[in-house]
Amino acid sequence: MSNHVYKTIELTGSSTESIEDAIQRAVGKAAGTVRNLRWFEVTDTRGHIENGRVAHWQVTLKIGFTLDD
Amino acid sequence: MSNHVYKTIELTGSSTESIEDAIQRAVGKAAGTVRNLRWFEVTDTRGHIENGRVAHWQVTLKIGFTLDD
Amino acid sequence: MSNHVYKTIELTGSSTESIEDAIQRAVGKAAGTVRNLRWFEVTDTRGHIENGRVAHWQVTLKIGFTLDD
Amino acid sequence: MSNHVYKTIELTGSSTESIEDAIQRAVGKAAGTVRNLRWFEVTDTRGHIENGRVAHWQVTLKIGFTLDD
Amino acid sequence: MSNHVYKTIELTGSSTESIEDAIQRAVGKAAGTVRNLRWFEVTDTRGHIENGRVAHWQVTLKIGFTLDD
Amino acid sequence: MSNHVYKTIELTGSSTESIEDAIQRAVGKAAGTVRNLRWFEVTDTRGHIENGRVAHWQVTLKIGFTLDD
Amino acid sequence: MSNHVYKTIELTGSSTESIEDAIQRAVGKAAGTVRNLRWFEVTDTRGHIENGRVAHWQVTLKIGFTLDD
Amino acid sequence: MSNHVYKTIELTGSSTESIEDAIQRAVGKAAGTVRNLRWFEVTDTRGHIENGRVAHWQVTLKIGFTLDD
Amino acid sequence: MSNHVYKTIELTGSSTESIEDAIQRAVGKAAGTVRNLRWFEVTDTRGHIENGRVAHWQVTLKIGFTLDD
Amino acid sequence: MSNHVYKTIELTGSSTESIEDAIQRAVGKAAGTVRNLRWFEVTDTRGHIENGRVAHWQVTLKIGFTLDD
Amino acid sequence: MSNHVYKTIELTGSSTESIEDAIQRAVGKAAGTVRNLRWFEVTDTRGHIENGRVAHWQVTLKIGFTLDD
Amino acid sequence: MSNHVYKTIELTGSSTESIEDAIQRAVGKAAGTVRNLRWFEVTDTRGHIENGRVAHWQVTLKIGFTLDD
Numbered sequence: 023m024s025n026h027v028y029k030t031i032e033l034t035g036s037s038t039e040s041i042e043d044a045i046q047r048a049v050g051k052a053a054g055t056v057r058n059l060r061w062f063e064v065t066d067t068r069g070h071i072e073n074g075r076v077a078h079w080q081v082t083l084k085i086g087f088t089l090d091d
Numbered sequence: 092m093s094n095h096v097y098k099t100i101e102l103t104g105s106s107t108e109s110i111e112d113a114i115q116r117a118v119g120k121a122a123g124t125v126r127n128l129r130w131f132e133v134t135d136t137r138g139h140i141e142n143g144r145v146a147h148w149q150v151t152l153k154i155g156f157t158l159d160d
Numbered sequence: 161m162s163n164h165v166y167k168t169i170e171l172t173g174s175s176t177e178s179i180e181d182a183i184q185r186a187v188g189k190a191a192g193t194v195r196n197l198r199w200f201e202v203t204d205t206r207g208h209i210e211n212g213r214v215a216h217w218q219v220t221l222k223i224g225f226t227l228d229d
Numbered sequence: 230m231s232n233h234v235y236k237t238i239e240l241t242g243s244s245t246e247s248i249e250d251a252i253q254r255a256v257g258k259a260a261g262t263v264r265n266l267r268w269f270e271v272t273d274t275r276g277h278i279e280n281g282r283v284a285h286w287q288v289t290l291k292i293g294f295t296l297d298d
Numbered sequence: 299m300s301n302h303v304y305k306t307i308e309l310t311g312s313s314t315e316s317i318e319d320a321i322q323r324a325v326g327k328a329a330g331t332v333r334n335l336r337w338f339e340v341t342d343t344r345g346h347i348e349n350g351r352v353a354h355w356q357v358t359l360k361i362g363f364t365l366d367d
Numbered sequence: 368m369s370n371h372v373y374k375t376i377e378l379t380g381s382s383t384e385s386i387e388d389a390i391q392r393a394v395g396k397a398a399g400t401v402r403n404l405r406w407f408e409v410t411d412t413r414g415h416i417e418n419g420r421v422a423h424w425q426v427t428l429k430i431g432f433t434l435d436d
Numbered sequence: 437m438s439n440h441v442y443k444t445i446e447l448t449g450s451s452t453e454s455i456e457d458a459i460q461r462a463v464g465k466a467a468g469t470v471r472n473l474r475w476f477e478v479t480d481t482r483g484h485i486e487n488g489r490v491a492h493w494q495v496t497l498k499i500g501f502t503l504d505d
Numbered sequence: 506m507s508n509h510v511y512k513t514i515e516l517t518g519s520s521t522e523s524i525e526d527a528i529q530r531a532v533g534k535a536a537g538t539v540r541n542l543r544w545f546e547v548t549d550t551r552g553h554i555e556n557g558r559v560a561h562w563q564v565t566l567k568i569g570f571t572l573d574d
Numbered sequence: 575m576s577n578h579v580y581k582t583i584e585l586t587g588s589s590t591e592s593i594e595d596a597i598q599r600a601v602g603k604a605a606g607t608v609r610n611l612r613w614f615e616v617t618d619t620r621g622h623i624e625n626g627r628v629a630h631w632q633v634t635l636k637i638g639f640t641l642d643d
Numbered sequence: 644m645s646n647h648v649y650k651t652i653e654l655t656g657s658s659t660e661s662i663e664d665a666i667q668r669a670v671g672k673a674a675g676t677v678r679n680l681r682w683f684e685v686t687d688t689r690g691h692i693e694n695g696r697v698a699h700w701q702v703t704l705k706i707g708f709t710l711d712d
Numbered sequence: 713m714s715n716h717v718y719k720t721i722e723l724t725g726s727s728t729e730s731i732e733d734a735i736q737r738a739v740g741k742a743a744g745t746v747r748n749l750r751w752f753e754v755t756d757t758r759g760h761i762e763n764g765r766v767a768h769w770q771v772t773l774k775i776g777f778t779l780d781d
Numbered sequence: 782m783s784n785h786v787y788k789t790i791e792l793t794g795s796s797t798e799s800i801e802d803a804i805q806r807a808v809g810k811a812a813g814t815v816r817n818l819r820w821f822e823v824t825d826t827r828g829h830i831e832n833g834r835v836a837h838w839q840v841t842l843k844i845g846f847t848l849d850d
Contacts, residue, residue, distance in 0.1 A: 027810040028793040030841070034718040034776070040111055042178055045207070046214055051717040051779060053212025062214070064205040067133040069114070071154070074122025076115055076131070082720070085209070086793070089810060096465040097448040099496070103235040103293070109180055120234040120296060136202040138183070140223070143191025145184055145200070151237070155448070158465060165396040166379040168427070172649040172707070189648040189710060220651070224379070227396060241442040241500070247318055249385055252414070253421055258441040258503060260419025269421070271412040274340040276321070278361070281329025283322055283338070289444070292416070303534040304517040306565070310580040310638070316387055327579040327641060343409040345390070347430070350398025352391055352407070358582070362517070365534060372672040373655040375703070431655070434672060454732055456523055459552070460559055467557025476559070478550040481754040483735070485775070488743025490736055490752070499554070510603040511586040513634070525730055528759070529766055536764025545766070547757040568761070569586070572603060592801055594661055597690070598697055605695025614697070616688040619823040621804070623844070626812025628805055628821070637692070663799055666828070667835055674833025683835070685826040706830070724787040724845070741786040741848060772789070 027089045028060065034082040041067060044081040058088040096158045097129065103151040110136060113150040127157040165227045166198065172220040179205060182219040196226040234296045235267065241289040248274060251288040265295040303365045304336065310358040317343060320357040334364040372434045373405065379427040386412060389426040403433040441503045442474065448496040455481060458495040472502040510572045511543065517565040524550060527564040541571040579641045580612065586634040593619060596633040610640040648710045649681065655703040662688060665702040679709040717779045718750065724772040731757060734771040748778040786848045787819065793841040800826060803840040817847040 035048025045062065053059055066082035104117025114131065122128055135151035173186025183200065191197055204220035242255025252269065260266055273289035311324025321338065329335055342358035380393025390407065398404055411427035449462025459476065467473055480496035518531025528545065536542055549565035587600025597614065605611055618634035656669025666683065674680055687703035725738025735752065743749055756772035794807025804821065812818055825841035 025795055025797070025806065025837075027795070027807050030791040030793070032720040032774075033779075034720070036715055036717070038715070042214075042217070047715065048717050049209055049214055050212060053209075059209040059212060061209060062207050069131050071118055071122075071128040071130060074119060074128060076111075076118055078715075079111070084791075089792075094450055094452070094461065094492075096450070096462050099446040099448070101237040101291075102296075103237070105232055105234070107232070116232065117234050138200050140187055140191075140197040140199060143188060143197060145180075145187055147232075148180070153446075158447075163381055163383070163392065163423075165381070165393050168377040168379070170651040170705075171710075172651070174646055174648070176646070185646065186648050216646075222377075227378075239444040239498075240503075241444070243439055243441070245439070249421075249424070254439065255441050256416055256421055257419060260416075266416040266419060268416060269414050276338050278325055278329075278335040278337060281326060281335060283318075283325055285439075286318070301519055301521070301530065301561075303519070303531050306515040306517070308582040308636075309641075310582070312577055312579070314577070323577065324579050345407050347394055347398075347404040347406060350395060350404060352387075352394055354577075355387070360515075365516075370657055370659070370668065370699075372657070372669050375653040375655070429653075434654075456559075456562070463554055463559055464557060467554075473554040473557060475554060476552050483752050485739055485743075485749040485751060488740060488749060490732075490739055493732070508588055508590070508599065508630075510588070510600050513584040513586070525766075525769070532761055532766055533764060536761075542761040542764060544761060545759050567584075572585075594697075594700070601692055601697055602695060605692075611692040611695060613692060614690050621821050623808055623812075623818040623820060626809060626818060628801075628808055631801070663835075663838070670830055670835055671833060674830075680830040680833060682830060683828050722789040722843075723848075724789070726784055726786070728784070737784065738786050768784075 028086045029089055030084045030086045031056075032065070032082065032084055034066075034080055036078045036080045038078055041079050041081055044079045045083060048081065048083050049085065052085050052087075056087050057090065059085060060088060061086045097155045098158055099153050099155045100125075101134070101151065101153050103135075103149055105147045105149045107147055110148050110150055113148045114152060117150065117152050118154065121154050121156075125156050126159065128154060129157060130155045166224045167227055168222045168224045169194075170203070170220065170222055172204075172218055174216045174218045176216055179217050179219055182217045183221060186219065186221050187223065190223050190225075194225050195228065197223060198226060199224045235293045236296055237291045237293045238263075239272070239289065239291055241273075241287055243285045243287045245285055248286050248288055251286045252290060255288065255290050256292065259292050259294075263294050264297065266292060267295060268293045304362045305365055306360045306362045307332075308341070308358065308360050310342075310356055312354045312356045314354055317355050317357055320355045321359060324357065324359050325361065328361050328363075332363050333366065335361060336364060337362045373431045374434055375429045375431045376401075377410070377427065377429050379411075379425055381423045381425045383423055386424050386426055389424045390428060393426065393428050394430065397430050397432075401432050402435065404430060405433060406431045442500050443503055444498045444500045445470075446479070446496065446498050448480075448494055450492045450494045452492055455493050455495055458493045459497060462495065462497050463499065466499050466501075470501050471504065473499060474502060475500045511569045512572055513567050513569045514539075515548070515565060515567055517549075517563055519561045519563045521561055524562050524564055527562045528566060531564065531566050532568065535568050535570075539570050540573065542568060543571060544569045580638045581641055582636045582638045583608075584617070584634065584636055586618075586632055588630045588632045590630055593631050593633055596631045597635060600633065600635050601637065604637050604639075608639050609642065611637060612640060613638045649707045650710055651705050651707045652677075653686070653703065653705050655687075655701055657699045657701045659699055662700050662702055665700045666704060669702065669704050670706065673706050673708075677708050678711065680706060681709060682707045718776045719779055720774045720776045721746075722755070722772065722774050724756075724770055726768045726770045728768055731769050731771055734769045735773060738771065738773050739775065742775050742777075746777050747780065749775060750778060751776045787845045788848055789843045789845045790815075791824070791841065791843050793825075793839055795837045795839045797837055800838050800840055803838045804842060807840065807842050808844065811844050811846075815846050816849065818844060819847060820845045
């Protein structure tokens with residue numbers, strides 16, 4: 023929380039399990055290429071319906087990280 | 092995703108279990124009368140409190156479906 | 161639902177478990193000092209990321225209760 | 230407030246009298262074809278002007294009702 | 299509703315009587331200087347409190363009118 | 368309007384009569400415990416429907432007051 | 437604009453041609469089952485991308501119509 | 506983009522042709538009375554339906570211009 | 575705060591100095607042609623970047639004033 | 644950022660100096676009665692105009708703090 | 713729509729021709745550097761005015777694409 | 782303002798000094814890696830509180846730049 027500059031990116035994770043799992047998958051994917059992830063904020067919760075049931079949970083996140091010096 | 096026309100309706104599902112279960116109940120109810128359900132989007136997440144605990148999760152969804160030709 | 165007056169307060173609950181657990185913790189905390197809690201509405205779902213995983217779920221709620229006569 | 234599923238429809242009532250009367254007319258119209266109306270929420274308050282006076286109050290509502298089992 | 303161009307202005311009417319009266323006063327004031335007023339839309343409903351009572355209702359409107367040819 | 372600090376609280380008043388009466392009841396309730404109420408702003412207008420008629424008007428307000436020195 | 441009650445439904449039209457054509461297709465579909473359509477309002481403009489080009493324009497509308505007496 | 510002050514007005518253009526034409530008509534009308542128009546932003550896209558077809562496109566714009574020194 | 579009617583206009587002030595200075599310039603410009611200015615509300619804070627530095631602060635305001643009787 | 648529960652209150656600070664000073668005054672006032680203040684978020688920036696100049700900056704904040712265990 | 717993770721970027725396309733052309737130019741530009749573009753959503757429609765006519769249409773899009781595994 | 786395509790990124794700058802300084806730090810950081818920065822828009826103004834005073838100003842910006850040909 024010092025004089026850092028943070029960047030925010032927007033990802034959508036999807037999961038057949040739960041809202042939390044869709045978020046974890048998006049965060050995990052981001053962690054594969056970006057260091058210093060700090061927080062996320064949910065901006066949209068959607069899903070795909072097949073045969074009258076939720077087939078995939080799709081959660082869109084803003085994810086913030088510290089820019090390296 | 093061709094030249095179909097889609098209609099959106101708004102339902103609120105409730106559950107004593109979880110947010111996901113409230114959504115599944117709303118989708119399942121819609122599936123009882125409407126064919127070709129495709130997607131949903133959460134517009135509101137609320138709940139009812141009894142004795143200092145969440146008694147019901149109440150989730151409002153927009154649910155989209157293809158209009159039959 | 162008669163001529164009562166309701167007050168709304170805004171709390172953020174956090175949990176290492178799930179979105180639902182973060183909400184239950186905020187409601188439980190409110191129940192420790194306020195009587196007659198009636199409903200909540202989620203206004204923000206965020207979280208803290210550590211080591212490329214969600215470490216805490218942080219959910220902000222408006223919580224409504226009846227003002228005592 | 231148990232495990233019901235609710236549906237929301239959007240109507241606009243109009244009245245030469247008042248905002249409340251425009252709302253009552255929309256609710257009354259809905260009651261003619263839908264059972265189990267429970268609540269409404271105002272989403273827009275407009276009106277038509279003639280001769281420098283409000284001629285009609287037009288109020289748009291979301292109206293919620295329980296889906297029959 | 300033909301090829302006219304409409305202009306919208308924003309006024310706030312106030313009244314000690316009611317929300318409808320505050321709106322009528324704003325519309326009436328506009329009618330004193332602008333011809334062809336057609337519609338209004340409420341964008342904000344506020345008020346001033348004195349001695350624990352609403353002293354003035356203050357309603358902000360967008361008011362639309364046809365531009366003269 | 369000098370160097371005061373103001374606090375805002377959120378209340379919902381309800382009434383069987385009118386929108387204005389629901390607001391007056393919320394303001395009156397606040398006046399019973401808080402001094403120096405100054406203004407309100409409506410954030411939500413809802414109601415409860417019974418037998419196809421509006422049974423209660425429920426209006427949510429932000430109410431502002433000066434903090435005592 | 438007299439004492440009618442209006443209902444609003446939400447449709448999404450799609451077209452390979454243009455935004456206007458997607459809207460016309462949604463309005464035309466609605467006209468096949470609902471009488472007295474009066475107006476529409478665009479709430480979302482999206483599209484599907486294939487091979488680096490917009491393949492379908494998808495426009496979501498609120499469409500209003502007079503309820504029959 | 507120097508120390509100018511800009512003013513924004515809100516107009517609605519209508520056209521039987523297209524969304525772009527409705528915007529051009531509103532801009533053209535503004536140009537008849539205001540100098541130094543610089544930009545516009547669409548705030549609402551609506552239309553009037555007759556005989557199951559869009560009869561008029563109605564587009565509301567904020568239009569910005571430099572205030573003369 | 576009596577039975578006055580207020581009008582709101584939207585201006586954008588710009589400054590090379592600060593956000594506050596951009597606001598003062600817009601208010602000062604309005605004061606050159608309109609009497610009885612009462613309040614402003616910031617609706618947008620933007621700026622122009624040159625050579626990797628903020629070159630102009632651009633702040634958009636709603637400015638309210640009493641209409642003369 | 645562990646399993647704490649946070650509460651948010653809404654205050655408006657005012658200052659004749661600057662936006663930052665209005666915020667500091669609101670935060671300082673809150674610190675006089677609440678422990679463990681953590682963050683703020685600006686929700687509205689307004690001001691009072693006298694003699695064609697900004698006389699007071701009025702900034703509304705949400706201020707968050709940890710609830711004591 | 714399986715367990716993919718999607719990323720969203722925000723671009724503004726401009727065109728002297730039409731809204732659709734401005735969108736196609738933004739999508740085409742994105743396609744030059746990003747694979748697997750799937751959808752877009754319009755978030756802002758603006759334009760530049762010269763000589764009392766729209767000189768450029770400027771449309772801001774969110775564009776979504778699948779992250780490669 | 783010709784047929785360029787612009788990209789927008791979201792950064793948060795922080796400063797112990799002022800809102801303007803937090804913005805300059807975010808813009809300066811972006812300028813270290815991106816050419817042709819053109820404008821910014823503030824989307825959130827927050828801060829961190831320590832010992833009853835604002836310790837850091839944190840301002841979130843959308844920053845736009847021209848994509849190289």
